[in-house]
Amino acid sequence: MIQVERLWNRLMELSQIGKQPSGGVTRFSFTKVEQRAKQLVASYMEEAGMQVREDAVGNLIGRRDGRRADLPAVLIGSHIDTVPHGGKFDGALGVLAGIEVAQTLNEQQIELDHPIEVIAFTDEEGSRFGLGMIGSRAIAGTLTLEQLQQVDQDGITIWEAMEQSGLDPQNIGEAKREPSTVKAYVELHIEQGRVLEKEGLPAGVVSGIAGPYWTKWNISGEAGHAGATPMDGRKDPLMAATEIMQFMEEQAKKHPATVATVGQISVKPGGVNVIPGEVEFTLDLRAIDEAIRDAVETNIKATAEQVCLKRDVVLNIEHLQRIKPVPCSNSIQEVIREACRKTGVEPITLPSGAGHDGMQFNEWPIGMIFIRSKDGISHNPAEWSSKEDCGKGTKILYETVLALASE
Ligand code: HGY
Ligand code: MN
Ligand code: MN
Numbered sequence: 001m002i003q004v005e006r007l008w009n010r011l012m013e014l015s016q017i018g019k020q021p022s023g024g025v026t027r028f029s030f031t032k033v034e035q036r037a038k039q040l041v042a043s044y045m046e047e048a049g050m051q052v053r054e055d056a057v058g059n060l061i062g063r064r065d066g067r068r069a070d071l072p073a074v075l076i077g078s079h080i081d082t083v084p085h086g087g088k089f090d091g092a093l094g095v096l097a098g099i100e101v102a103q104t105l106n107e108q109q110i111e112l113d114h115p116i117e118v119i120a121f122t123d124e125e126g127s128r129f130g131l132g133m134i135g136s137r138a139i140a141g142t143l144t145l146e147q148l149q150q151v152d153q154d155g156i157t158i159w160e161a162m163e164q165s166g167l168d169p170q171n172i173g174e175a176k177r178e179p180s181t182v183k184a185y186v187e188l189h190i191e192q193g194r195v196l197e198k199e200g201l202p203a204g205v206v207s208g209i210a211g212p213y214w215t216k217w218n219i220s221g222e223a224g225h226a227g228a229t230p231m232d233g234r235k236d237p238l239m240a241a242t243e244i245m246q247f248m249e250e251q252a253k254k255h256p257a258t259v260a261t262v263g264q265i266s267v268k269p270g271g272v273n274v275i276p277g278e279v280e281f282t283l284d285l286r287a288i289d290e291a292i293r294d295a296v297e298t299n300i301k302a303t304a305e306q307v308c309l310k311r312d313v314v315l316n317i318e319h320l321q322r323i324k325p326v327p328c329s330n331s332i333q334e335v336i337r338e339a340c341r342k343t344g345v346e347p348i349t350l351p352s353g354a355g356h357d358g359m360q361f362n363e364w365p366i367g368m369i370f371i372r373s374k375d376g377i378s379h380n381p382a383e384w385s386s387k388e389d390c391g392k393g394t395k396i397l398y399e400t401v402l403a404l405a406s407e
Contacts, residue, residue, distance in 0.1 A: 001104065001108075001395075002100055002101075002104050002391060002395050002398055003100065003103075003104065004387060004388075004390065004391035004394070006100065006103075007096055007097060007100045007390060007391065007394055008387045008390060008391075010044055010096045010099075010100075011088060011089070011092055011093065011096055011390065012088070013040065014037060014040060014088075014092050014096065015088035015092065017033060017036050017037045017040065018033045018034075018037065020085055020381075022085045022381050023381035023382075024082075024084070024085030024087065024380070024381035025082050025086050025087065025088060025381075026082060026084050026085055026086065027081050027082045027086075028081060028082075028127055028128040028152075029058075029081045029122055029123035029127075029128055029129075029134065029161070030058070030122075030123075030128075030158075030161035030162060030164065030165045031128075034080070034081055035165070037080050038054075038058075038060050038080065038120065041060060041080060041095060041096075041099070041120055042060060042062075044096065044099050045060075045102075045118065047103065048062065048064075048099050048100075048102045048103035048106060049102070049103070049106045050063055050064050050099070050102055050118065051063045051064075051065075055139075055174065055175040056138065056167065056168070056171040056173075056174040056175040057122050057134060057135050057138040057143065057162070057167065057172050057175045058122040058162070058165060058167055059119055059120065059121055059122050059135040059138070059139065060080075060119070060120040061117055061118070061119050062098075062099065062118040062119075063115060063116075064102045064105065064106075064112075064115060064116050064117075065115050066112045066113050066114045066115040066116070066405060067111050067112065067113050068113050068114070068407075069115070071113055071114045071115065071183070071407070072114065072180060072181050072182050072364075073115040073116060073117045073181060073182055074114050074115075074116045074117075074183050074184055074185075074186065074404045074405045075116075075117050075119060075182055075184070075185040075186070075364075076094075076097075076098035076101065076116060076117070076118045076119070076185075076186055076187070076188075076397070076401060077094065077095065077098065077118065077119035077120070077121055077136075077185065077357060078091045078092070078093070078095045078098070078120070078121070078124070078187050078188070078189060078356075078357065079091035079094075079095070079120060079121045079122075079123075079124030079125065079135075079357065080092055080095055080120045081122070081123050081124060081125050081127070082125060082127070083127045083379045084127060085380070085381055086125075086378075086379055086380070086381075086383070087190075087377075087378055087379065087380060087381065087382070087383020087384070088384075089190045089373075089378075089383055089384070089390075090189075090190060090192065090378055090379065090383060091124060091125075091189075093188060093189065093190060093371070093385070093390060093393070094187050094188045094189050095119075095120045097188045097390070097394040097397050098118035098119075098188075098397070099118050100394050100398075101116075101394065101397055101398045101401050102116060102118060104398060110402075112402070112405035113405060113406050113407040114183055114405040114406075115405075116401060116405055119135070119139075121133065121134075121135030121136045121139075121357045122134045122135030122138070123135060124136070124357050126214070126320075126321065128152045128161075129150045129151065129152050129157075129161075130150055130214060130216065130282070130320040130321070131147055131150045131158065131320065131321055132212070132214075132321060132323075132355065133323070133355070133357050133359075133360050134147075134158065135175075135357070136357035136358075136360040136361065137360050138172050138175035138176065139175055139176065139177050139360070139361075140177075140360045140361055140362075140363065141173070141176035142360065143172050143175075145159075145169065145170075145172070148162070148169050148172070150320070179363035179364055182363070183364065183404065183405075184329070184364055184365050184366070184367065184404050185358050185361050185364060185365070185367070186332065186336075186366070186367045186369070186397065186400055186401065186404065187356060187357065187358055187366075187367075187368050187369070188368075188369045188371070188394065188396070188397045189352075189354075189356060189368060189369070189370060189371075190370065190371055190372075190373045190378060190383070190385050191204070191350070191352075191370040191371065191372060191373045191376070192354045192373050192376065192378035192379070192383075193350075193353055193354075193373065193376045194373070194376035195348075195350045196348075196350070196370060196371070196373070197372050197373065197375070197376060201346060201348060201372065202345055202372050202386075202389040202392045202393070203340060203345050203369060203370060203371045203372070203392050203393050203396055204340075204347070204348045204349065204350050204369075205328075205333050205336045205337055205340065205347050205348070205349045205350070205367075205368075205369065205370075206328050206333075206349070206350065206351070206352050206367070206368035206369065207327070207328060207333065207349045207350065208325060208327040208328055208351050208352070209325060209326045209328070209351070209352045209354075209355060209356055209358065209359045209368070210257065210259075210286045210287060210288045210325050210351065210352060210353050210354070211286060211287065211288075211290060211322075211323045211324045211325035211326070211355070211359070212285070212286045212321065212322075212323055212355045213283075213284075213285045213286070213293060213297060213321070213322045213323070214282060214283070214284055214285075214320035214321045214322075215282070215283050215285075215317050215318060215319060215320055216281075216282050216317070216318040216320055217241070217244075217280065217281050217282070217304075217315070217316075217317055217318075218278065218279075218280045218315070218316040218317075218318070219237035219238075219240050219241055219278070219279050219280075219314065219315050219316075220237055220277065220278045220313060220314045220316075221234075221235035221236055221237035221240070221275075221276065221277060221278070221311070221312070221313035221314075222234075222235035223268075223269060223274055223276065223277030224274070224275040225273070225275070226272075226273040226274060226275055227273060229275060234275060234311075235311065235312045236275050236276060236311065236313070237276055237277070237278055237311075237313045238267055238276040238279045239311065240279075240307050240308055240311045240313050240315075241265075241279045241281060243307050244300070244303065244307055245262055247299075247300060247303045247304075248260045248262070248283065248285075248300050251296045251299050251300055252285070252296065255292050255296060257287060257288045257351065257353070258285075258286065258287040258289075258292055258293065258296055259284075259285075259286050259287075260283065260284070260286075260296070260300075261283070261284040261285075262281050262282065262283060262284075263282050264280075264281060264282040265279065265280070265282075266279070266280045266281070267279050268280075283300075285297060285300075286353065286355075287325065288325050288351050289325065290325050293325075301317070304317075323359055323360075324359070325359075326358070326359040326366070328358075328366055328367050328368055329365030329367055331365065332366065332400075333349065333367060335367065335400055335403045335404060336367055336369055336396065336400050337349075338399070338403065339369075339395075339396045339397075339398075339399035339400040339403065340396055342399045343392055343395045343396050343399060345392060345396065350370065352368065352370070354378070356368065367400070369393055369396050369397055370393075371385050371389045371390060371392065371393035372385060372386075372389050373385060374386075
């Protein structure tokens with residue numbers, strides 16, 4: 001059966017690659033650190049008896065054939081890139097659990113009707129370029145060459161980073177999967193929230209995934225002397241930004257399951273005694289209900305225009321990514337509920353506030369399994385799930401794959 005110790009040791013070994021003094025993990029896409037992590041994960045896939053390949057955008061794919069080559073594959077996936085100073089489990093658990101399922105099937109000499117594939121998707125987080133889910137977009141066939149022009153904080157485009165990694169961006173179309181070759185996609189992930197912990201449950205079934213809308217805001221005014229410039233008449237972009245950010249928070253608080261986050265901010269020229277001339281910050285706006293997210297977006301932008309007019313500063317908003325909220329397949333949710341019962345876990349259903357690769361797929365059904373996060377903490381070195389819960393989640397994934405990959 002599932003070797004929880006092997007899974008756990010691999011999780012801990014992988015978390016050493018990109019480890020920071022903060023105790024967190026930083027592994028950005030198309031970097032040497034990520035390359036080392038992919039080599040390690042590829043070695044695990046080989047140990048699990050899988051055929052291993054990388055596709056045109058660097059998705060790392062391990063395949064285990066089924067009894068019938070003509071049947072579509074059950075895809076199992078997640079990601080091994082991270083946010084800056086992220087945790088050990090976000091993404092890594094789903095990839096390593098998929099490999100553990102494949103290896104256990106081998107060891108139990110179980111042959112499934114359908115092939116299964118375990119995928120470590122390229123750049124799920126979007127931490128480096130502001131465009132997340134690059135690998136799953138490519139597999140869905142929706143990644144565009146124009147999107148590859150998005151840049152990281154050093155001005156390097158995704159295009160250039162791919163070339164530096166030995167990939168030819170012109171070939172991204174080759175990563176697209178024909179829907180006829182895929183039966184379903186299923187992912188195990190940490191909850192990154194507090195629901196399961198409050199319910200005292202190790203795992204749960206995901207009903208749907210909130211849609212993130214990311215924008216980069218640039219407000220420019222007039223730099224000046226902090227001491228000699230009266231308050232009246234200043235064109236201070238940072239004070240305008242703070243007023244707008246307060247409104248963002250108020251708007252999000254008005255609607256349940258809607259969240260607004262300013263994660264990055266920079267101020268120029270950045271002198272203690274200098275009124276800022278320019279400020280740049282990001283907004284991550286999410287909701288399970290798309291209409292509510294759009295209404296909140298409209299309100300925020302309208303108020304921002306008024307604030308900038310009043311303060312005589314100039315606003316520019318750059319679109320980074322907009323992803324629709326996505327429901328998980330009812331039939332796969334049912335399969336996962338049955339797998340929970342088989343694993344002795346009372347199956348509750350909960351939404352995902354975090355985004356995941358599965359939301360890029362609308363040509364085949366998707367399902368997700370969550371395991372409990374300690375204190376709901378994630379995107380933080382303190383992110384933690386117990387070995388026992390990781391084992392339970394992997395057992396549920398195993399039972400789910402058994403059911404989905406058998407005719
Ligand atoms: O941002 C997210 O929701 C995910 O962690 N990529
Ligand atoms: Mn994440
Ligand atoms: Mn994740």
